[in-house]
Amino acid sequence: MTAGLMTAGLGLKAQHYAEAAATDAEGLWFEAHPENYMVAGGPRLAWLEVIRQRWPLSLHGVALSLAADADPDPGHLSRLKALVDRFEPALVSEHLAWSAWDGTYRPDLLPFPRTRAALERIAANVGRTQDALGRAILVENPSLYLDLPGHDFAETDFLAELVRRTGCGLLVDVNNAYVSANNLGYDAGAYLDALPAAAIGEIHLAGHTPDARYGQALLIDTHAAPVAEPVWRLYRRLIERIGPRPVLIERDEAIPAFGELMAERDEADRLLRALAAPEAADA
Amino acid sequence: MPEPLSELGRFQQAFATALAGDAAALAPFGLEAEAAAAGLSVHRNTVARGTIDALATSFPTVRRLVGEAWFEAAARAFIAERPPRERALIDYGGDFPDFLAAFEPAADLPYLAGVARLDRLWLEAHVAADAPAWTPAEAAAVAPEALFDLRPPLHPSARTAWFEALAVPTLWTLCRPPAAEPDAIELAARPEGVLLVRPHGAVEALVLDRASWSLLDACARGVRLGEAADTALAADPGADLPALLLRLVEAGAFSAPPAP
Incomplete structure (x- = not known):
């Protein structure tokens, strides 16, 4: 195994700790939600240490609420910093969304009109976060369910501008792009084509679920199913354009056996390596 | 006097109100209740599911003793009264045992608040230094x-x-x-x-x-x-x-x- 090489990784689930520590696959890495490790001690942190000693780690936050019109919560940010300092993750990421407002935290990633004022606020919040952590973060494109009016920017332009202003990178969730394009009626391929390639530091792949009432017209980013075929196609299109990047299989509901997730991960890995192969042959 | 909310802040306030049930709250932002209904229900469901699941994870013995449907109803009542302030949801639910002690439908389950207290103490022991x-x-x-x-x-x-x-x-x-x-x-x-x-x-x-x-x-x-x-x-x-x-x-x- 090449130390530090990250091809395809898996979201870390507590029920898979022992297998994750014991498995062997070149380029494997793991991603964890820091919120699940904001504890004083105990087996969770002990397992994360074990995994981290073996594999590169990514910390993927869900609760910083970067798109709220409020400064990042200092307590939350300092707990995040403590984890970043302790585990020295290869990647740190958050979402282009908000979840906390007026003292209440909502475990969701909520939308907002992409106005100039929102850009100012979110760029400031990303900047504060990066200053506190002492490193750049990646910002992930959201899954959208509401066609909000009043945007000043397309999402791709908004993300590109955020990159330009803050030096952050992008985490491109291909499933989110597919779900949003489906729900709001635009072309996911064109969306991905418009993202600035150099800024993309990580890719997410996940499964979605049709809404019980609206079916295919309203896809929900549940992470409860294998990666769908159109998402695999978009992933290939993306990496053919931008080249290989660390890619993650996310599964948070209806979690199958570790081996089944590894098989999905191996497919993402194979597609990355297939990209690299022709270049190696040319050289 | 508190500073007047910015446009983004007003949107967030309206969205929070819409999530709480009043879909018309987003009308000033050009989103009529009818157009917002399906998407809002996805968000409402995600918020409710995530919060209820966090309580179910933290109080597994309570959930087993009362069953899923009863637990979910109690969790919803608790969440309405005391929504999460905690961003790490493992910290949420410290008040749930006291809530159950006063919860009228649990009046004939004199052990339930105690069981909830032990689930909570187990969690504290699990994550302690x-x-x-x-x-x-x-x-x-x-x-x-x-x-x-x-x-x-x-x-x-x-x-x-x-x-x-x-x-x-x-x-x-x-x-x-x-x-x-x-x-x-x-x-x-x-x-x-x-x-x-x-x-x-x-x-x-x-x-x-x-x-x-x-x-x-x-x-x-x-x-x-x-x-x-x-x-x-x-x-x-x-x-x-x-x-x-x-x-x-x-x-x-x-x-x-x-x-x-």
Whole structure:
């Protein structure tokens, strides 16, 4: 195994700790939600240490609420910093969304009109976060369910501008792009084509679920199913354009056996390596 | 006077109101209730699911005893009264035991708030700071006459509870997942205490008699072991103190005491 090489990784689930520590696959890495490790001690942190000693780690936050019109919560940010300092993750990421407002935290990633004022606020919040952590973060494109009016920017332009202003990178969730394009009626391929390639530091792949009432017209980013075929196609299109990047299989509901997730991960890995192969042959 | 909200802040306020049920709140932002309905229901569902699941994860024994539907209804009532302020949802639900104690539909389940309290204490023990426990060998190395002057603090993961009327700890121990679901709920009408502690990897539960609980409770207040022993004997004059102390030390209840 090449130390530090990250091809395809898996979201870390507590029920898979022992297998994750014991498995062997070149380029494997793991991603964890820091919120699940904001504890004083105990087996969770002990397992994360074990995994981290073996594999590169990514910390993927869900609760910083970067798109709220409020400064990042200092307590939350300092707990995040403590984890970043302790585990020295290869990647740190958050979402282009908000979840906390007026003292209440909502475990969701909520939308907002992409106005100039929102850009100012979110760029400031990303900047504060990066200053506190002492490193750049990646910002992930959201899954959208509401066609909000009043945007000043397309999402791709908004993300590109955020990159330009803050030096952050992008985490491109291909499933989110597919779900949003489906729900709001635009072309996911064109969306991905418009993202600035150099800024993309990580890719997410996940499964979605049709809404019980609206079916295919309203896809929900549940992470409860294998990666769908159109998402695999978009992933290939993306990496053919931008080249290989660390890619993650996310599964948070209806979690199958570790081996089944590894098989999905191996497919993402194979597609990355297939990209690299022709270049190696040319050289 | 608070600063007037920015446009983004007003949107967030309106969205929060819409999530709470008033879809018309987004009309000033050009989103009519009808157009917003489907998308808002996705967000409402995600928020509710995430919060309820967090409580279900933190209170697995409560959930098993009352069943999924009852638990979900109680969780929804609790969330409406006390929505999460905590961004790490493992911290959410500290008030759930007190809520259940006053929850009218739980009035005929006198053990339920106690079970919730033990689920919560288990979680606190599970995530408490790591520290070595005072070992039986270390305790045995102390001269008997010096022992009673020590003030052994409880281990950082140690949590204790005492139930005067019902043997809730035994019920909780038998019912807590992943233990197999018991055929019948056995609840004795006798006083009982419990120590939850994580000296190594996993949280262990030790059912306590009155003397043991009194001794731990006294040690938690930082008194000399001699004084704690007097408290234990006052609670139960027949208590076998050396055996009782050894059992607690073997369970990892204490951190090594500082020199007197």
